[in-house]
Amino acid sequence: MFIDIPSELEAALTVCSLPPWQLDGSFLAQSTMEEYRTKLTTAPRFDETAATLRHSLSGEGRGYAVLRLGNLAEKLGTGVRLRQLATGFAAEVAVPFSPFPRWPLWKDIGVKVDKDPGKSSGIGYNAFHMDLVNASHPPDYTMLLCVRPDPLGGGPSILSDAHAAVARLSEDCRSLLTESAYHYGTFFDLFGVGEEYKPFSILDDSTPDGGFIRFTAKMLSRSELSRAHVEAARELAEELVRGQVSFMLQPGDFLIVNQRRFLHGREALHTGQETVPVADRRLLLQLFLRAGAGYGSAA
Ligand SMILES: O=C(O)CCC(=O)C(=O)O
Ligand SMILES: [Fe+2]
Numbered sequence: 001m002f003i004d005i006p007s008e009l010e011a012a013l014t015v016c017s018l019p020p021w022q023l024d025g026s027f028l029a030q031s032t033m034e035e036y037r038t039k040l041t042t043a044p045r046f047d048e049t050a051a052t053l054r055h056s057l058s059g060e061g062r063g064y065a066v067l068r069l070g071n072l073a074e075k076l077g078t079g080v081r082l083r084q085l086a087t088g089f090a091a092e093v094a095v096p097f098s099p100f101p102r103w104p105l106w107k108d109i110g111v112k113v114d115k116d117p118g119k120s121s122g123i124g125y126n127a128f129h130m131d132l133v134n135a136s137h138p139p140d141y142t143m144l145l146c147v148r149p150d151p152l153g154g155g156p157s158i159l160s161d162a163h164a165a166v167a168r169l170s171e172d173c174r175s176l177l178t179e180s181a182y183h184y185g186t187f188f189d190l191f192g193v194g195e196e197y198k199p200f201s202i203l204d205d206s207t208p209d210g211g212f213i214r215f216t217a218k219m220l221s222r223s224e225l226s227r228a229h230v231e232a233a234r235e236l237a238e239e240l241v242r243g244q245v246s247f248m249l250q251p252g253d254f255l256i257v258n259q260r261r262f263l264h265g266r267e268a269l270h271t272g273q274e275t276v277p278v279a280d281r282r283l284l285l286q287l288f289l290r291a292g293a294g295y296g297s298a299a
Contacts, residue, residue, distance in 0.1 A: 001056055002066045005049060012043035014075050018084040023105065026191040027290070028087065028096040036088040050092035053256070057093060057141070063261025064159050066253050069145075073252030078147045083285065086145050086254050093256065094140055094289035099132060099190045109144070111281040113274045118218060123273045126266040128160060128240040129216035130259045131288070134185050137194030138212060139288035142264070143256045146249035147283040154270030155282055156246045157255060162213035162263045165239035166203065169232075176232035177202040184219040192290060202233065212260055215240075249284070 018036055022029040040046050056065040067089060076082050083106050090096050098105050109121050117124025132138040166174065180201045187196035202215050217237040220230060240263060249255060257264050269282060
């Protein structure tokens, strides 16, 4: 699931200059998608690398990839040029968009020592979840580009095959998860992800395999749920942990997760974050994708 950039492609991308991106509402403009593709496809082995990326994101047992852009990050820095290239790769999978109208296309995820430790940008264990779990139309893919890992050495990413975890549950447990009895979080000021979904079911009979497993282990402690439903959700959380893989994102690593197949999270950062200057703390950049007809969707 780790994809290295072939050296001849890396050399070509180092000197490739992409134009600034344009947005059409909250989505990357089709003109930008086309411009980026036209430029990138002339680079040696670009098409093959994009095909490998799409392949690693769909199909049974697959659903995430880490595109290793570290050498490019070293040469180009982690500013707009790296973001343009990463946007170009992302656009080979589906359509980049920002569900948060108040944020730019790429949203910073830094480290805040006084935030709820279990939530995005908190310092604690970020339990298995899908992003925007309570939207009727969550992003098909979520992506994290690592600018800086935790300088104290904590915070490995965790990933788990959600369908495989569900398959290991008892029938009784699965049946509780198909009940519309779960809710989590707030919902306001969002674009391109539908309506608030409350309550929702974790499993959906109508889309057994390619469907979302609408789950966040964060609801175990933060939502009021009936005892039976909490127990069923806890069993799923335990199976996700049992099946997890974990690895440390390195500078320039670009993690892409198919939210219809895998759930993601992050182990706690190392203790002592308050001693790290804000400018040296772990920093990721987040981007989302919508799979749509005609955009080379991997779904
Ligand atoms: O910090 C991380 O590695 C994961 C963050 C995350 O999953 C989120 O903010 O939704
Ligand atoms: Fe997330």
